[in-house]
Amino acid sequence: MNHNIEIILFQPQIPQNTGNILRTCAVSGCSLTLITPLGFQTNDRWLKRAGLDYWDGVNVTEIENLRNYLNEKQKPFYFFTSKAEQMYDEVVYPPETQLVFGSETFGLPDWVIEEYPERCVQIPMIPNSRCLNLATSVGIGLYEAIRQLKA
Numbered sequence: 001m002n003h004n005i006e007i008i009l010f011q012p013q014i015p016q017n018t019g020n021i022l023r024t025c026a027v028s029g030c031s032l033t034l035i036t037p038l039g040f041q042t043n044d045r046w047l048k049r050a051g052l053d054y055w056d057g058v059n060v061t062e063i064e065n066l067r068n069y070l071n072e073k074q075k076p077f078y079f080f081t082s083k084a085e086q087m088y089d090e091v092v093y094p095p096e097t098q099l100v101f102g103s104e105t106f107g108l109p110d111w112v113i114e115e116y117p118e119r120c121v122q123i124p125m126i127p128n129s130r131c132l133n134l135a136t137s138v139g140i141g142l143y144e145a146i147r148q149l150k151a
Helices: 015-028 045-051 066-073 110-115 134-150
Strands: 006-010 031-035 060-063 077-080 098-101 120-122
Touching (some): 006 134, 031 066, 066 098, 098 134
Parallel strands (some): 031 060, 077 098, 077 120
């Protein structure tokens, strides 16, 4: 796959989710960026177990400041949040897109919606439901972007 998509996880809390997302990145050719602090250590046995032997095939980066990182990279980015108005399949994802997902427990910081409402997208869910699993959300968003890029 020729797309150069980057998955960014904002302060992930559950090592198994991050491990599963790592596997998704490995099989789809994406890089993975983790915004610290993390809710686990990167040597956590559950993280390693969920990621299996895929660690060597993925470019994984840890950084501290999401806002600075996005400004430095100067690539198109989209935030996946249940607070968005726009659906995830209503935007056109360019080849070097950064897809940003919030923490399992508290989502994305408030400044995201305040500063970038046009870059926020949601995955449809029934009203008043809890959010989807983070690894599931990443898979849905990522493969929509890949689908568009292959069309």
